[in-house]
Structure formats: structure tokens, C-alpha cells
Amino acid sequence: MLVGKSLNKSVPFVLSLLYFQKRKGTDLFKRAELKETLSPFSFYSFTVTRTLKGIKIEAVIVGSEVINGSRGTEMKYYLMRQDVTVCDKWKLGGVHHVNNWHFSDPPVNFMEAGTYTLDVKVDGKEVDYSLAGYASVPVLSEKARNSLAGLQEVDEPYRNVVFAPVEINNKKVCHNYFLMIIETQIDCVDEKNSRFKKFEINDPVRPDMAGNYRAFYNLVIDRDKVGSSHIFRLKKYLGAVIVSEEVKRRFMAAGVVGALFDSVNGDQETAT
Template identity: 65%
Template sequence: MRYYLLRQDMTVSEKWVLGDIRHVDNWKFSDPPVNFMEPGVYVLDIRFDGVELDYSLAGYASAPVLSRKARDSLMGLPDVDEPYMNVVFEPVVIEGKAVSSDYYLMIVESQADCVDESRSRFDVYTSSDPVRPDLAGSYRAFYNLVVDASKVGGKHIFRLKKYLGAIVVSEEVKLRFERAGVLGASFESVGGDRVTVA
């Protein structure tokens, strides 16, 4: 199975920019602790008004927000359906905007330690880092990310362990988004087929 880094498409002109999710530490959406995600409705603001996107990133922790169309396109995947449910959708109210769809936070609870370090180019935090010594051993940045598909465990949507800002999805997710006409998502291959300059 092929995998892709899921990102927000920055080429959409005059798109909206979503603000922080209110009344909660937004970083917890990147690494949800057990029993943190109480079912309910979350609220966020519009930072800059503009074209609604089916896939957006909200606030300082870049929490994914999906339209009903985008969410529905993922139904039937084992990650989303019982008994696994490694990906949970919670309703979100977008204050100050008359929206044309229902919107949902996509909470990705699954992580995979699957970076092919022999084929990737990256930096890591060290214990002598002047700002984040607490992240020693975690990835600081990737210049070329390659995922070892044999270590993914068949997941379709997951975050990278030791680099939780990255959401990786399978080709099946990419195809479902494309068939549904999801606006706002872009996909970068992490299969080692990208050409990079040394």
C-alpha cells in the first residue's frame, strides 16, 4: 500500500483560516491522552474569512477539520468504524461564519513508528537543544520523509510517532478524497519516490 503525507492545500486562493479550538489545550488533539476526548461539540473562531474548505487545519496545533463530505468519504475504513475507531470525528461549531456544511474535528488517536531512517533525510532534537531538550530523540524536521509500509500495521490514517504534527494516510484515503471532490487537501508521497536535491 502507498502512503502520503496529508497536508492543507495552500494553493487555494482566498481560503478561510480557522482559529484555535476554545476551552481546551489544542496540543492534546495531536496526542490525545486516554479519556481526554469527551464526546461533545467543540467551538472555534474564524481567524480570516474566506472560501470554505473540506479539509482545513485549525489553530496553533493544526487540528484537522473536515466537512461532512470529507468525513463521509472516509466511512467504511476500519480506522473509522468499530471495533477499531482509531480516528474519531467530533462536531465543531465555527463561530462568526454562516457555513454551508456541518464540520467535524478529526481526532487521530493512532500512531506508527514507521520512518525508514535509512532513506529519509531529517534532523532530531538533542539533549543540548537550547529550546526543547525535553524532545531529545524526536524528529525536529524532515527534508525527505520515507515511510516503511511494513511497519504501518495496515492503518489508513495515523500520526508519526516522534513527529506528531504529521498525519499520514493510505492511497485509499487519497482516492476517496479525490472521488468526493474534497477541497483543501494535498498529498505528498512518502514512499521514497520523490526526487530530492542533496
């Protein structure tokens, strides 16, 4: 599926389409060109409706990409990591009074109203994206969270991606923070082009994980299996948070500190 990238200015384009009209019982196929201008956008689905020579023409554009007036390429995806190279950054402990593994694989009705709490394990500089505790729960600043507004899975309450307020107990913080609970899991590893190791049936430590991925020496995903998702966990390897190029772009535009993005498109080696 082709998708739209953000543009800094309006871009004119010409939509060429084939239509037909009935005239005296005959279907006449004709070609028409509709000149349109796209305002700055990211991903889009819209309908162009025009009347041409008394005929109403309607064209639905879904998932087309326009970059500087020309078609682009397929959406790219990235493994989103915590940037451990940020100097003097804080290190967060686990979320209190809850099984933290549930944030990676939320059971039915896991979400409860209220605010979670956690402690700073190692004091340091606040960053916009951190991983908390033994289960590596994503913690986002309000700036990082707000940069994702408008994405379908973020805007639909309690579906796909949920942001739950979290209080930092033992540190006076300058910003508000949220746990990012990702409910979407997609089985989309391109096993032909990836290099990995799986848990075996007779694994001496985790036989219950048989068939799941143990490690990736090079992770490549099959983008055809992703659909329109922008944020999801990798099924059978839930520690991997995969995001679209649009998420990466939004984080970079907002100046989010603490996140790194490794390509999983087969254009580089990404181990995890």
C-alpha cells in the first residue's frame, strides 16, 4: 500500500482517470484530468468530486503518496529503541503494584481507570522516551505523546495504543509522563530475509516459549502484512516495538529525545 508523507507546502497534481457515460444506450469510455492541490498532509484518504461537461465524476484516493508532486515509495518501518547514549539520562524503575509484563501483552480488561506510579531508579536528566523497569515499559513525555495525535490507533480511545498517566514518585519532574500501552500485535517477520533463532520445544529454560523468536541477528518485516498500523509489537517477539516512518518523522519534528530508529526494511542489518 502506498501512503502519504508530510509536505511542507501545498502541492499541485493532476489526477487522470477513466470514466464512462451513457449516451443513447451506449457506454462511452472517456479520460478526464482533474487538477487538484493538496494542502500539507500526512496519511490521507479523500474523495475528489467534480462536474465535467454536466457529468459528476467522483474519485476516491486512498493511501497514495505524493512527494514534491510525484509518486513515492512504500511506507518504511523501524524498530524503536531507547537511546542509551544520552548523557546523564535517568533510569526508571518498574511500575508499582501491577505485573509489568501485562504492558507488553495486555490481557482482556487489563486497563483500569486511574494513574500509575513508578520511581526513578537512577537519577538523571529527563528524556521524552524511556523504558521503565524489568519489562521495558515505554514511558513518553507529554510532548512525545502529543506528537502522535491524529494517528488512528492513538485517537481511538482504548484501542490499539493507550496512554495512561504515570506519576514519578521520588523526583520532581518538569513534564507530565504517560505509559504507552501497545495492544496491537502483528505477525509480520519476513523469515526469508531475516536471520533469527527460535525457542525449541525441548528448551531447558523456556519450553513454554517454543516457536517464539529468541533473538534476531537481522530483523526484516513483511510490510504487506502490516496494513495501516503505525505502532505495534512484533507477535512472538513482544519486546520489539515497531513504528512507521510517520511516527519517526513526528518524533524528529517535535524534537523528542531518547528514541532511536533502526530500519527493519531490509536495507540494513538490525539485531535485537
